[in-house]
Amino acid sequence: MDFAPYQSEEPAAARPGAAGGGGGSGSGSGSGGARGYTPPPVHTSNSTASPPPPMYSPSPDAYAGGSSSGYGPPVEDQQNVQVNQYETSIPIRLEYESVIAYAALPPVGSVALLIFETKNDYIRFHSWQASLLFTPLFILFIILSFSTVLSYLVLAVYIVFALYMAYRAYRDSASLDRLELPVIGRLASDWVDSE
Incomplete structure (x- = not known):
């Protein structure tokens, strides 16, 4: 039939x-x-019947992806893809996430951000810098805990650094400027760039 x-x-x-x-x-x-x-x-062939429509759209922008298998733009177009520098993998705004790197129980918050934040280099830089800054201060605080005066002095330096660096990370998040500390900042920046 x-x-x-x-x-x-x-x-x-x-x-x-x-x-x-x-x-x-x-x-x-x-x-x-x-x-x-x-x-x-x-x-x-002179009939007016048209062929059936294709099963998928052949236009490159019809699919979001990035392969040459027909499900995204061709490979040569991938180099023109725009990257959103303000996008994070954690559903928290960039400003607040940069504050968490310094203010949320340093160095615990910064290490947690290094584990869970995989997209944003700005957050990763501040997480590396906070980890490198606050880990030695935390160890020094534990070592000097026998002396009340010295431990409070280290704690005061710890709090001042945490507040100032959190403020600067929050303020500079609009322009993505990085406040690099002398040795630690350069090392953190190199690690982020090599990732």
């Missing part, structure tokens, strides 16, 4: 034995079989 939507005749006329008028009696005896089957006419 031909069920094409563009056929030229009724489907009943194309069936063998359907035009005999016997109500289906043409297949048992020789009367329906003598007539034979005539296929429907074949359309030539």
Whole structure:
């Protein structure tokens, strides 16, 4: 049977034995079989029927991705892809996340950001810098805990650095400027750039 939507005749006329008028009696005896089957006419190229639409859109911007397998822009177009420098992998705004690097129980908060934040270099830089700054201060605080005066002095330096660096990270997040500490900042910047 031909069920094409563009056929030229009724489907009943194309069936063998359907035009005999016997109500289906043409297949048992020789009367329906003598007539034979005539296929429907074949359309030539000058017909007005259009080909079926494609299964997918061939335009490169139809899919978000990045491969040459047909599901994204070609590989040569990938070098022009814009990267959002303010996008983070944690659903927290960039300003608040940069403050967490310095203010959330340093160095615990900065190490947690190094583990969970994988997209944003600005946050990773501040997390590395906070880890490198506050880990030695925390160890020094534990070592000097036998002396009340020295431990409070280290704690005061710890708090001042945490507040000032959190303020600067929050303020500079709009322009993505990095306040690099003399040795630690250069090391943190090199580590982020090599990732």
